Amino acid sequence: MIDAAETPAPIAPEDHAAVTVAEGEPVRRTAPIGLLVRLVDSVRQAILPAIGIFFVAGEVREALGFLPLLGLVVMVIGFVTWLGWWKTTYRVGAEDIRVESGIVSRQARSVPYERIQDVSLEQPLVARLFGLVRVKFETGAGGGEDLNLAYVTESEAERLRETVRAQREGALDIDADDPAAEAATADGQALFAMDEKRLLRFGLFEFSLVIFAVIFGAIGQLDFLFSWDDMYDAVLGDALEGQGRKLAAMGLAAQVLSAIAAAAGVVALGLVTGVVQTFVRDHGFLLERTAKGFRRRRGLFTRTDVVMPAHRVQAMTLGTKWFRRLFGWHSLKFVSLASDAKKASHVVVPFGQMDEIVPVAEAARIALPPESIAWVRPTPKAWIDTALIVSAGILVIGAVVATTVSPWLLAAPVPLLAVVGGLSWFSWRRHRHATALEQVFVRTGILSPQLTAAPKVKLQSVEIAQGPLAQWRGYATVQFGLAGGTMEIPGVPIDEARRLRHEVIEAIAAVDFSVAQEA
Numbered sequence: 001m002i003d004a005a006e007t008p009a010p011i012a013p014e015d016h017a018a019v020t021v022a023e024g025e026p027v028r029r030t031a032p033i034g035l036l037v038r039l040v041d042s043v044r045q046a047i048l049p050a051i052g053i054f055f056v057a058g059e060v061r062e063a064l065g066f067l068p069l070l071g072l073v074v075m076v077i078g079f080v081t082w083l084g085w086w087k088t089t090y091r092v093g094a095e096d097i098r099v100e101s102g103i104v105s106r107q108a109r110s111v112p113y114e115r116i117q118d119v120s121l122e123q124p125l126v127a128r129l130f131g132l133v134r135v136k137f138e139t140g141a142g143g144g145e146d147l148n149l150a151y152v153t154e155s156e157a158e159r160l161r162e163t164v165r166a167q168r169e170g171a172l173d174i175d176a177d178d179p180a181a182e183a184a185t186a187d188g189q190a191l192f193a194m195d196e197k198r199l200l201r202f203g204l205f206e207f208s209l210v211i212f213a214v215i216f217g218a219i220g221q222l223d224f225l226f227s228w229d230d231m232y233d234a235v236l237g238d239a240l241e242g243q244g245r246k247l248a249a250m251g252l253a254a255q256v257l258s259a260i261a262a263a264a265g266v267v268a269l270g271l272v273t274g275v276v277q278t279f280v281r282d283h284g285f286l287l288e289r290t291a292k293g294f295r296r297r298r299g300l301f302t303r304t305d306v307v308m309p310a311h312r313v314q315a316m317t318l319g320t321k322w323f324r325r326l327f328g329w330h331s332l333k334f335v336s337l338a339s340d341a342k343k344a345s346h347v348v349v350p351f352g353q354m355d356e357i358v359p360v361a362e363a364a365r366i367a368l369p370p371e372s373i374a375w376v377r378p379t380p381k382a383w384i385d386t387a388l389i390v391s392a393g394i395l396v397i398g399a400v401v402a403t404t405v406s407p408w409l410l411a412a413p414v415p416l417l418a419v420v421g422g423l424s425w426f427s428w429r430r431h432r433h434a435t436a437l438e439q440v441f442v443r444t445g446i447l448s449p450q451l452t453a454a455p456k457v458k459l460q461s462v463e464i465a466q467g468p469l470a471q472w473r474g475y476a477t478v479q480f481g482l483a484g485g486t487m488e489i490p491g492v493p494i495d496e497a498r499r500l501r502h503e504v505i506e507a508i509a510a511v512d513f514s515v516a517q518e519a
Contacts, residue, residue: 454480
């Protein structure tokens with residue numbers, strides 16, 4: 001509960017008009033025009049129930065009888081939305097940001113600046129039409145630990161971000177020895193961008209059948225309003241059954257051609273869905289190196305604007321997939337202290353060639369492995385042990401099934417054993433690690449190969465993990481503490497694991513971080 005002395009007085013009609021409290025610090029409300037955006041969102045959520053009511057009513061006249069009820073619902077939603085806006089205030093203080101909200105049960109949340117990892121800006125489509133922004137204060141914990149302000153004007157959003165960064169950092173994030181930062185002090189230096197042609201090519205590689213999941217999800221959400229079986233019988237049943245009888249009468253060749261056409265239709269739908277998803281997510285993608293770090297903007301309907309301070313980039317992940325790798329396409333992510341849409345990694349190059357990725361990695365001062373690097377494969381013992389354990393389980397299940405069902409099924413597990421052995425061998429072949437250029441490199445993945453590179457001084461800890469079987473067999477998993485992500489090397493011989501731990505700890509101990517932070 002909030003003391004009466006802290007209750008803000010009414011504000012002026014202007015956007016973000018300041019009011020005062022007992023402490024004398026300014027208190028603001030979000031932009032009043034944001035009420036329209038919230039109301040549109042609420043009405044949009046009521047569209048599907050309205051459609052359901054129309055189908056239940058059966059006739060237009062009966063459906064129109066529900067309009068007064070829907071109007072009353074909209075009025076109630078509008079009043080509650082206004083009341084929620086009126087009872088929500090925020091204050092940017094000298095040590096923290098405080099947000100007070102709640103209609104019946106009041107809540108006050110205060111987040112100190114030292115806990116705020118970053119400030120990201122997000123503009124949904126309707127908010128963009130009104131020049132409004134949702135501001136997210138990222139604490140690194142994710143979920144309910146983050147603070148959100150929806151919606152403020154674009155100028156207020158920029159002011160909030162700059163104020164928080166000034167309080168959090170105390171100075172611009174510029175390294176005197178970093179030429180990329182020096183070049184970006186005046187204006188943002190563009191590092192990577194994608195035009196419509198690149199987006200189209202990217203979308204063709206992003207084959208997706210998510211549209212079917214959306215359709216089935218909608219069926220599951222609306223089944224309480226009307227029967228899909230009845231709708232199928234009334235609308236689609238006769239037509240589909242008639243087409244099925246025609247197809248059966250046309251013979252085997254026609255059926256094969258129809259199956260091929262259906263498969264081609266599914267593939268085409270997957271390609272179109274992938275292209276649409278890519279355009280919606282990454283339209284206008286632009287990565288810049290600014291004086292404050294790496295700034296990434298993207299989005300067709302929902303526009304996001306995220307700035308990643310350079311010193312918070314802990315590592316990078318270079319990834320690809322088996323098919324796009326044949327054409328030289330890769331993606332690059334930064335592992336950062338802040339979160340990005342509940343993910344620990346920031347995508348900075350979604351779809352690029354290596355000559356486009358190298359400048360981005362250099363700007364982050366994280367090197368890619370040289371061609372002459374000495375890669376080390378882990379011992380195969382870990383993969384052999386895992387394969388044997390899985391195979392033993394398959395054999396036990398196969399024996400039980402053969403005993404209870406039919407002895408002829410005793411040979412059924414053999415193909416599965418071959419698959420387990422093949423996957424284990426390929427997985428071991430794809431695992432490699434190396435240390436060079438004061439960094440640790442780890443390569444993994446069969447169909448989706450991935451390279452993770454992290455400077456030793458950015459690692460938080462080094463742990464050697466061994467289970468009973470690993471202790472007996474003489475290998476371990478080396479786990480590196482990486483803020484914002486994970487990094488580990490399985491199947492390392494124990495002597496090599498201890499050497500890696502000593503090497504990383506020595507590199508960390510050689511740096512005086514208090515001096516580095518003041519510089």
